[in-house]
Amino acid sequence: MASAYGVxxxxxxxCKEPELTVTGYIQHHLTNLTLGKxxxxxxxxxxxADSLVWDMPKVVPxxxxxxxxxxxxxxxxxxxxxxVDSIGWSIFLGIVFITVFRFAIAKNTDTPTGLQNxxxxxxxxxxxxxxxxxxSAKNPLIGPLALTIMVWVFLMNLxxxxxxxxxxxxxxxxxxxxxxxxPTTDPNITLGMALGVFILIIYYSITVKGLKNFVAELTLHxxxxxxxxxxxxxxxxxxxxxxxxxxxxxxxxxxAGEMIFILIALMLFFSSFAIGxxxxxxxxxxxxxxxxILALQSFIFMVLTIVYxxxxxxxxxx
Amino acid sequence: xxxxxTLIAQALxxxxxxxxxxxxxxxxxxxxxxxxxxxxxxxxxxxxxxxxSLEEAKxxxxxxxxxxxxxxxxxxxxxxxxxxxxxxxASSKAEAEAEKIMTSASTTxxxxxxxxxxxxxxxMSEIIIDTTQKILGDEISPEKHDAILKKAAExx
Numbered sequence: 001m002a003s004a005y006g007v008x009x010x011x012x013x014x015c016k017e018p019e020l021t022v023t024g025y026i027q028h029h030l031t032n033l034t035l036g037k038x039x040x041x042x043x044x045x046x047x048x049a050d051s052l053v054w055d056m057p058k059v060v061p062x063x064x065x066x067x068x069x070x071x072x073x074x075x076x077x078x079x080x081x082x083x084v085d086s087i088g089w090s091i092f093l094g095i096v097f098i099t100v101f102r103f104a105i106a107k108n109t110d111t112p113t114g115l116q117n118x119x120x121x122x123x124x125x126x127x128x129x130x131x132x133x134x135x136s137a138k139n140p141l142i143g144p145l146a147l148t149i150m151v152w153v154f155l156m157n158l159x160x161x162x163x164x165x166x167x168x169x170x171x172x173x174x175x176x177x178x179x180x181x182x183p184t185t186d187p188n189i190t191l192g193m194a195l196g197v198f199i200l201i202i203y204y205s206i207t208v209k210g211l212k213n214f215v216a217e218l219t220l221h222x223x224x225x226x227x228x229x230x231x232x233x234x235x236x237x238x239x240x241x242x243x244x245x246x247x248x249x250x251x252x253x254x255x256a257g258e259m260i261f262i263l264i265a266l267m268l269f270f271s272s273f274a275i276g277x278x279x280x281x282x283x284x285x286x287x288x289x290x291x292x293i294l295a296l297q298s299f300i301f302m303v304l305t306i307v308y309x310x311x312x313x314x315x316x317x318x
Numbered sequence: 319x320x321x322x323x324t325l326i327a328q329a330l331x332x333x334x335x336x337x338x339x340x341x342x343x344x345x346x347x348x349x350x351x352x353x354x355x356x357x358x359x360x361x362x363x364x365x366x367x368x369x370x371s372l373e374e375a376k377x378x379x380x381x382x383x384x385x386x387x388x389x390x391x392x393x394x395x396x397x398x399x400x401x402x403x404x405x406x407x408a409s410s411k412a413e414a415e416a417e418k419i420m421t422s423a424s425t426t427x428x429x430x431x432x433x434x435x436x437x438x439x440x441x442m443s444e445i446i447i448d449t450t451q452k453i454l455g456d457e458i459s460p461e462k463h464d465a466i467l468k469k470a471a472e473x474x
Contacts, residue, residue, distance in 0.1 A: 077322070078322070079321070079322050080322065080323050081320070081322045081323060082322065082327060083322070083324040086324055086328075087324055087331065090328060091331055094331065097339075098335065098339065098342075101339075102342060102346075105350055108350050110357075120347065120351055123348065123351065127348070140340075141336075141340055143344055143348070144339040144340035144343065145340070147339060148332075148335050148336045186324065187321065187325075188324035188328060189324065191321070192325040192326065192327070192328025192332060193328060195326075199329075
């Protein structure tokens with residue numbers, strides 16, 4: 001019976017921790033803790049810690065909610081599965097954002113210090129950006145939306161600076177097999193937010209521009225009304241590209257950053273002390289450089305959201 | 319790297335957090351900041367107003383001071399004029415008095431002199447008459463020679 005580790009399991013046979021390989025290490029770091037239903041019966045093998053032999057596998061019947069063991073099982077779960085780690089961290093960091101920003105101003109003073117100062121700085125920064133982009137139309141939702149995006153995405157990105165093995169190893173000790181810590185390295189998270197923004201774009205395009213103007217914008221450009229289908233296809237590509245690029249840009253940057261952290265961490269696999277030390281140095285360097293990317297990507301996500309929504313509020317002449 | 323229901327879940331979570339931020343996080347922060355901004359600008363305006371009124375007060379003060387100074391100068395001038403007038407009056411009065419005293423004194427002196435002269439003349443004429451009577455005896459009587467005597471007195 002093959003398992004996630006690629007090891008043959010025989011009940012009662014001697015078992016040991018699977019050997020850590022470079023491929024296995026990387027793959028482990030890129031696999032989410034996935035909760036879903038497998039369409040087939042699966043077995044969960046456990047190594048008895050006392051006798052060091054394989055116990056009888058626990059049989060999970062088909063179509064029951066379970067955690068995937070390995071990326072192939074996660075893929076087999078299909079669409080109706082949940083990356084518990086990504087969404088968990090996402091919700092946790094969202095709560096951190098709300099709590100910090102809500103209670104930083106509880107003790108309001110006229111000479112703000114520390115946290116209140118920081119919070120007001122963030123809000124002012126976001127507000128300035130919104131007001132410089134949203135010149136003609138006014139919408140009270142855009143400010144809070146942009147603030148949420150910037151701070152929340154920044155916090156999710158910030159998890160990238162936690163050394164790659166710390167939290168997954170802690171989770172392993174708690175019996176959780178996979179644990180991806182940076183939500184924004186999961187395309188579901190970034191595209192999920194982009195989807196939210198996309199729905200808002202459509203909503204405001206229809207309510208502010210009016211359905212007629214919105215449709216006209218999608219069909220009467222760039223070739224005039226006699227080539228409507230061509231126009232529609234071209235404009236539709238343009239329109240759909242907005243949320244896709246928004247989500248994938250963030251995902252791509254963070255995924256690549258995470259990947260480099262993993263590769264640097266791999267230097268510890270070499271038994272040479274010198275290379276290990278170099279790994280520390282590189283880790284520090286990349287972390288310092290990555291701070292820039294983290295902040296920049298959250299800022300870009302926010303600014304593009306504002307720009308797209310501003311475009312949804314503007315009516316062009318046709 | 320599977321696309322699955324996490325995407326929908328995240329979209330929903332996104333909406334929820336944006337809504338919470340919209341209702342409970344953004345408004346209090348913004349209102350605090352706006353209120354403070356307003357207070358600061360009000361304060362600056364008040365300070366500017368105070369500056370202006372201080373300037374005005376200074377101007378008014380200067381004006382009053384100048385007026386008072388010129389008034390004082392006027393009063394001083396008047397007082398000086400009055401004083402010199404008083405002094406002038408007093409001295410002219412004194413002069414007049416002195417002159418009057420002098421005049422009356424000289425008049426008195428003249429009168430006394432005249433009186434003395436008259437007495438002297440009288441006594442002289444009596445002495446002359448006495449002497450002449452003694453010399454001439456009864457030849458000459460005062461009644462007879464009154465005219466001569468009178469003439470002599472007038473000549474004296």
